[in-house]
Amino acid sequence: MPSRFERANAIRALAMDAVQKANSGHPGAPMGMADIAEVLWHDHMKHNPANPKWADRDRFVLSNGHGSMLLYALLHLTGYDLSIDDLKQFRQLHSKTAGHPEYGYAPGIETTTGPLGQGLANAVGMAIAEKTLAEHFNRPGYDIVGHNTYVFLGDGCLMEGISHEVSSLAGTLGLGKLIAFYDDNGISIDGEVEGWFTDDTAKRFEAYGWHVVPAVDGHKPEEIEAAIALAKQHDDRPTLIICKTIIGFGSPNKQGKEDCHGAALGEEEVALARKALNWPHAPFEIPADIKAEWDAHSYGDHQESSWQQRFDDYKAAYPELGAEFERRVIRGDLPEQFAAQADQLIQEVAAKGEKVATRKASLNVLNQYGPQLSELLGGSADLAPSNLTFWKGAKAISANEADGNYLHYGVREFGMAAIMNGIALHGGFIPYGATFLIFMEYARNAVRMAALMKQQAIYVFTHDSIGLGEDGPTHQPIEQLASLRGTPNMSVWRPADAVETAVAWKAAIERRDGPTSLIFSRQGLPHLERNAEQLANIARGAWIVRDCDGEPEAILIATGSEVSLALEAAEQLATQGKQIRVVSMPSADVFEQQDAEYRQQVLPAEVGTRVAIEASHKDWWYKYVGLEGAVIGMDSFGESAPADQLFETFGFIVDNVVNTTAELLESLDD
Secondary structure, three states, X not given: OOOHHHHHHHHHHHHHHHHHHHOOOOOHHHHHXXXXXXXXXXXXXXXXXXXXXXXXXXXXXXXXXXXXXXXXXXXHHHOOOOOHHHHHOOOOOOOOOOOOOOOOOOOOOOOOOOOOOHHXXXXXXXXXXXXXXXHHHOEOOEOOOOOOEEEEEEHHHXXXXXXXXXXXXXXXXXXXXXXXXXXXXXXXXXXXXHHOOOOOHHHHHHHHOOEEEEEEEOOOHHHHHHHHXXXXXXXXXXXXXXXXXXXXXXXXXXXOOHXXXXXXXXXXXXXXXXXXXXXXXXXXXXXXXXXXXXXXXXXXXXXXXXXXXXXXXXXXXXXXXXXXXXXXXHHOOOOOOHHHHHHHHHHHHHHHOOOXXXXXXXXXXXXXXXXXXXXXXXXXXXXXXXXXXXXXXXOEOOOOOOOOOEEXXXXXXXXXXXXXXXXXXXXXXXXXXXXXXXXXXXXXHHHHHHHHHOOOOEEEEEOOOHHHHHHOOOOOOOOHHHHHHOOOXXXXXXXXXXXXXXXXXXXXXXXXXXOEEEEOOOOEEOOOOOOHHHHHHHHHOOEEEEOOOOOOOEEEEEOOOHHHHHHHHHHHHHHOOOOEEEEEXXXXXXXXXXXXXXXXXXXXXXXXXXXXXXXXXXXXXXXHHOOOOEEEEEOOOOOOOOHHHHHHHOOOOHHHHHHHHHHHHHHHHO
16 A cells, blocks of 8 residues: 655655756645645545545635645646646646646635735635534534645745735634644745744744644644644634645755756756655656545545435434525525515615615615525725624624624725635635725735636725825825726726615626626715616616707716716706706626627717716726726825815816716817
8 A cells, every 4th residue: 555655745846847847837836735724635635636626625725825736746646637638737727727727627625825915815714604504504413514625834824914804814714624734834935934934933923823833744644634623623723733744845956946946957966856755767657556545536426425325314304494495505606586676775775765875875875684594704904983894683703603794894995805715615605795995905915816716705895086085195095996997807886876886786796707896975965866777777787867859969978976077067068058868877897898899889889079078087997988088086085175176176077077078079079
C-alpha cells in the first residue's frame, strides 16, 4: 500500500510538472502544503467526486489561490472530472485549470481565489451559512446539515486587512465548524517575511476568540492528524492550525526560498526534485496503486447515500421542512408564489403614491418580501439605522442563537461583501448587505469577485449622491456609480421613487446570474404617476415618464432623485413650445438587454438632442447622449452643506436643465 509520503508526492509531482510545462505558476506552495492536504483530503474531507454539488459536503477553500495546482491535483487524484490532459493545459486559454482557481471552470472549485485573504472571508461566509442552515433545518435525531469548512491560507492572506475583519467576526459568531490551516513557511514574493511580517499570529487569533493549535510540523502527518482531531473537539469556536512548512519541499536547491514561489523550477531542478522525493515516474504519470488509494468515488458514494437515507427519513418526519430544504438548498428556487406576490406589492405601492426616500421605500419592500423569503439573509456594516435594512421580521444571528436572518457585520465593508460571496456560494440563502454608496470603495474587490463568479449577492448602497448633504465630500459618492456600471455581470438600479424601488428589489431577488447593486437616496423623492403600461415597463430598465404630443425635439434622461427634476424642466420647456420627452432609466444594463424595438421606442435614434441628468460622474452618460448632447452631472467632488444648497451649486436645478436643453435646440436651429 502506498505510504502517506507517496500520496503527498503525487501532489508535488503534478504541481511541479504542470507549472514546468506552462513555464508559469507557483510550485512552491503546493509542494509545501502537500502533506497537510494529504491528511485532510484522504482522511477527513466529506465529499463525493461524482456529485460536486452535494448539499452536505465539506467545503474546501484555497485562500492562497496562487497555489492552484494543489487544488487541481487533489481534484484529479480524488476522481473529479479533471483529467491529466486538463492538468497539462494549466494556465492555457479556455482550460479548466486557470492560473488561479476560478469558480465554475472545473467541478470541485468552491470559490474563485487569487486576491489574498478573500478565500478566508468566503470560508467564513460558508461557515455562517452552514451554522445558520443547521439551526433552520436540523431537528432532534436529524442532523441534515453538518459539514465543515476547511481553508488553507498563507502569510499573504494574513497580511491583508480583510483577514482581520473576517477572523474577528468569525470568533464572535463562534463558527466551530470552520478550520483554517496556516501555511507558515516564512516566504513571500519579496523573500523572507521576517522583514515585514512579525505578528504573533497565535496570540492574534486567540484574541479573536479562536482555538489555536500552534507549532504543528506541516510535514509530519501524525501531528497534522492530531491537530485536526483537536480542532473538531472545539466546536464552539473556529480553529487555526499553524503548520510550519518548507516552501517548495523536495526541491534540493530552491526549497525554503522565494525562488520557487512564483516561477517554474526548471527542467534540471525538477529532475533533482524527483530524485530527492524518490519519485522516478515520468511527468504527469501517477502509478495505478497510488491513484487507487486517492480515488474517493466509493467513499463519497457511501457518504452521500448515508446522508440521503437520513434526509429521506427527515422528509417523512418533517415533510414541510423537507420540501423547503429541497427548494432553498438543493434546487435554489424561489417560492412559487413570489412573483405574483411581488407584482401585487408593486401595484399597491403605485396606488399609494407615497413621497418617501428610496432607502425608506426599500425597508417597506423588505417588510413585505421578508416574510415570503426564508432565504433572505441580510446585514449592514454598522449602518442599519441609516441603510434601513433591519426589517420588522429580522432577527440577528449570534454565537448562541444562529437561527436568525440578519448579520451585524460591524464596520467591515470589505469583509461583509466577501462573506456575502461565501454565503451565496454555499447555497440556501440570498444575501444582502448594506453600506453608504461611497463605502462601496472599501468593499470594491469583493463586489468585483461576486460579479466575476456571477453570484447572487445584493448590495444596498444608500446615501447615493451629494444629496446626503452636510457630511461632505468624504461621504458623497461621485465616481462609484460609473464604477459599478462598468463592472461586467453587475446589475445596477437607481430608483426614482418607491415604485421603482419595489421593482428593483424584485429584479434583484429573481436574478440568478450575478450580483445587483441597489442605489437608494437619503432624501425624500416624489411619487411618479404612471399608467399600467408604464408600470410594466419599469422592469425593462428604462421607461417614458412623460411624452409630448408629437415627435420629441429633445429627450431628458435621468435616474433617481433627478427624474423629478427632469419632469419639472420638461413642463417649463413645454410652456415655451418645446416637444420634450422624459425617460427614467433606473437600470441601464437591464435596458440594454431589451430588444432593439423597445430601445428604439424609448430612445429613438433620430432624436439626437439628449440631456442626461444625474448627480454622479458625468462621463459615463455620453454613451447615451453622444458628443452632441449634454450631461448635467458631477466632474468634481462635493462640499459640506445642506442638500438643497449643494444641488443648486452644482447645477441640479430646473433653470439649468431648461437652459441647457434650450441651448442645444438653438444650436441645431443655427
